[in-house]
Amino acid sequence: MIPFPISGIEIQWWLPPLIAFVVAGLSSMAGVSGAFLLLPIQVSLLGITGPVVSSTNMLYNIVAIPGGVYRYVREQRVIWSLVWAIILGILPGIVLGVIIRIKLMPDPATFKPFAGLVLLYIAGRLAANILRNKRADEDTTSGSQTAGVRSLGLNRRQFAFEFNGRTYQQSTVKILAVSFVVGIVGGAYGIGGGALMAPVLVTVFRFPIHSVAGTTLLTTFIASLVGIAAYTTLGALSGNSSMSVSPDWMLGGLFGVGGMVGMYVGARLQRIVPARLIKSVLAVMVLFVALRYVAAIFT
Numbered sequence: 001m002i003p004f005p006i007s008g009i010e011i012q013w014w015l016p017p018l019i020a021f022v023v024a025g026l027s028s029m030a031g032v033s034g035a036f037l038l039l040p041i042q043v044s045l046l047g048i049t050g051p052v053v054s055s056t057n058m059l060y061n062i063v064a065i066p067g068g069v070y071r072y073v074r075e076q077r078v079i080w081s082l083v084w085a086i087i088l089g090i091l092p093g094i095v096l097g098v099i100i101r102i103k104l105m106p107d108p109a110t111f112k113p114f115a116g117l118v119l120l121y122i123a124g125r126l127a128a129n130i131l132r133n134k135r136a137d138e139d140t141t142s143g144s145q146t147a148g149v150r151s152l153g154l155n156r157r158q159f160a161f162e163f164n165g166r167t168y169q170q171s172t173v174k175i176l177a178v179s180f181v182v183g184i185v186g187g188a189y190g191i192g193g194g195a196l197m198a199p200v201l202v203t204v205f206r207f208p209i210h211s212v213a214g215t216t217l218l219t220t221f222i223a224s225l226v227g228i229a230a231y232t233t234l235g236a237l238s239g240n241s242s243m244s245v246s247p248d249w250m251l252g253g254l255f256g257v258g259g260m261v262g263m264y265v266g267a268r269l270q271r272i273v274p275a276r277l278i279k280s281v282l283a284v285m286v287l288f289v290a291l292r293y294v295a296a297i298f299t
Helices: 013-031 035-044 052-074 080-104 112-132 174-191 192-201 210-239 248-268 277-298
Strands: 001-005 009-011 151-156 158-163 167-172
Touching: 009 052, 013 035, 013 052, 013 210, 013 248, 013 277, 035 052, 035 192, 035 277, 052 174, 052 210, 080 151, 080 158, 080 174, 080 210, 112 174, 112 192, 112 277, 158 174, 158 210, 167 174, 174 192, 174 210, 192 210, 192 277, 210 248, 210 277
Parallel strands: none
Antiparallel strands: 001 009, 151 158, 158 167
């Protein structure tokens, strides 16, 4: 057993990387880092509470995500115009979310029901999309899993990209607005935003999941860098020694090492896994966390 003083727990050293490997391997195929699943695991399984959970999740993202992003960049499956659009909206939201978490909700009980309802809505949209299985929403044509993406530009009005011979475009303002809201939730809970952004891009904006997975992972990584800087800075300025705000560097590092390997494996497998299956796995994961958060209303 190894003690983790910042988190206040003692566990076997191999448990965090094993948990993170499984979580990251499944979630990275859908463009999600898996941090949103690590949060309830840390709270319910490991018994960690307080803002340290959120900041440790951010640290996990920073260590783990490069393994998956490297694979997606190498295969030219990152939409750079969309990366910039999301980042411009999500970063101020992340900082605001961190402030809300530290100043207004050191106990996450008051925020969990709201986050649960948001996730429940997204899980419902994913499930409806899977059941409809519209031809236009699916990227299951031959070769789509191995196709790259090509950015077609970004301006104040819209951005566009090409994937598998089809052009997709969307309002830049809409992406900025959604990203800002996602950033608030991501900053408060330390999930980086990918757990919300990936389903929104697939269900609301109707982008193929094979085209956006690398993009959402990369934006989650950048958002986590800003988030962990905000947690560390505000934690030092708060002067509250009884509440851990900065990340548990050792625990987050162990999570991150397992997650890095899992994300690389997941990114490598993603191109050969059907979009319908990826959406189904993502829907189940989002629904699981949503129900846990909504249940907080009655506890």
